[in-house]
Amino acid sequence: MTEDAGDPADRAGAPLLQIESVEKRFGGFVAVDRLSLDIKAGEFFALLGPSGCGKTTLLRMLAGFETPDSGRILLDGEDIAAVLPHQRPVNMMFQNYALFPHLSVADNIAFGLKRAGLPRKEIKARVAEMVALVRLEGLEKRKPDRLSGGQQQRVALARALARRPRLLLLDEPMAALDKKLRETTQLELMALQKRLGTTFVIVTHDQEEAMTVADRIGVMQSGRLEQVATPRQLYETPASRWVAEFVGDVNMLDGTIASRDHGRLTVATGGAGAVTAAAPRQPTEATAISLAIRPEKIKLSRRGPAADLGHADAMNRLDGEVAEVGYYGGLTSYRIRLDTGATLLAKMANTTRLDVDAYRTGDHVVAWFAPDDCVVLEK
Template sequence: MTEEPANPAHVADSKADVRAAPLLRIDAVVKKFGQFRAVDALSLDIAAGEFFALLGPSGCGKTTLLRMLAGFETPDEGRILLDGKDIAQIPPHQRPVNMMFQSYALFPHLSVRDNIAFGLRRSQMPAAEIGKRVAEMVALVKLEGMEKRKPDQLSGGQRQRVALARSLARRPRLLLLDEPLAALDKKLRESTQLELMELQRKLGLTFIIVTHDQAEAMTMAGRIGVMDAGRLEQVATPRVLYEAPRSRWIAEFVGDINLIEGKLDAARDAQLTMARRLAIATAQAGTIYVAEPQPPPTKANVCVAIRPEKVKLSRRAPTSDDARAINRFEGVVTDVSYLGGSTFYKVRLDTGAVLRSAMANTTRLDFDAYSPGQRVAAWFSPEDCVVLDQ
């Protein structure tokens, strides 16, 4: 699976190509359970020092892939290369790879210190070095003073830190995290995300996290691989994934989006060539003008995708000479959802289509807010539209 480039000209990203010298290369890996292909000829390169996220719905194969990297499952086909060496048949304890489980898997009868030291003792590290390494890990995850406590004497966030310290103690080349923050409450999860990112940068290790939480993946990872039915559907930076999804499925899975089906209007396109615009004839919204995508659509039937925050609302329609508002519609607000930093509106256009708009709440008392039943103008720029084959 190659990284998807950002097709629209307005989507830029400063990330370098991480495939030049991959630490990890997953080459056409297949894993079957009976006739079911949990992972289906999947290929992926991950660079040293990268924070990579595997994102997808339940049952898509992301945890199975992680377990193959850890050595708990063996591929039926393909290779897993770490530093150029095929590790697919190497036992888990002999790999420079550690995995942090969703349940943390701490030993309830062992103290914090002994949980962290467990893997070091199994590797026959000298006792003096074990003590030094454990102290280093305790300080790293900020658990000083808690070394003698048992897991049932710790909070959920503290247990998570012990599991992380144990995973890092052997200094693996690759750290695998399987839904590591799922058991934490929202506030703690958000703060722990930032701590994990800082820790990963400080240590310079390669992290691969499995999650079904889109916000978590986009916050933490430099790149995201979206999986479905055992395959990678798209690999890209969070920005490219959100702004330039390569398919309708990706567009719907990652974030909220408006999808309007239509057909390329060749007659109108001829009049818009100089402006590099395409006209899409839709059944409900009428004609929608979009920036000409590169490469152009391969089919006449297409889908126009617009993120809610790109749909602007106003009490009056913008002037006709405003090129950014060439797509102008009128309608009625039907639903309002106040979310603190933003308000989501649902607008039923006079043409019959329904658009969702997300407007930032920039003042404490927003006197420009709209109410259900209020008539508004909804408008968006051709550059903010993504054209997808149906």
């Protein structure tokens, strides 16, 4: 696992949550494999990965619903691995919301406060505070079956926040919402987290959701962290081929290093010919490498980059033909079949209402991109 260094000021204090070499097995299956991770106070952290990668198991260990077979989980320096769930300053919002159908909105929010034995006056004030926080005023007496999906989610969130946890865990909290409502809720959740300053850890398999809400993302695979980074770092500088292919769309060109010159590599690829890539940190021994190029970095034109474009002669130019076109409103994707045999995916923003700049199937085009647009990955 790799972690990108952030701002030194951000690393100054001790982390709120420290996960040290935690392992969890179910029979012979290793769900979480000696995983270590630090999460800062006030951070919105996302665990991202495919189904079965161990992210929900890790979340359940943080909540206390599962016990690590080995390793430590420290919250504010205290090992909480053996602390019962209701005794931890941690709360969890479940994917299905787990609302009590026979209780009103107010009583659902108050449930944990009553179990904690808070005075009735304080419970009433805390419920009113949470109702206002998630904007459910006027719905306090409604039962869950009379609420929309978005309103039910807000009740579950308010209930999870009512006890003012140091750490809030969210298990796929927006999976049941439609796309428009999910996008709106993501922004509301971010604003709420910033206002409260509570540390949030969200589990999701939705890459766009993780990239939108999180300060940092931990990408998991087979019980391990592949990379921990900010959304931009994760997308622009993936640490491995697996991460590059998992996060977003990417073109992957495999080849061997033909030459090295002043921080650049010339790579002989199997299907795209010679490609020049910027490589500030050049591979030391590896000669077989992969080049990752995001589709939006690839430009298309009839003749290649304009002569007046800075360093136009240094651009990679690949001739080909448009094989497929996909229109998605804000952008159009083009699958280009290169003359050299490889296929590239390019995505271009639709900046005009009419399709004057569009390409059609069968059109000859030049796909071009800068050496800086290539990420060099050792195999």
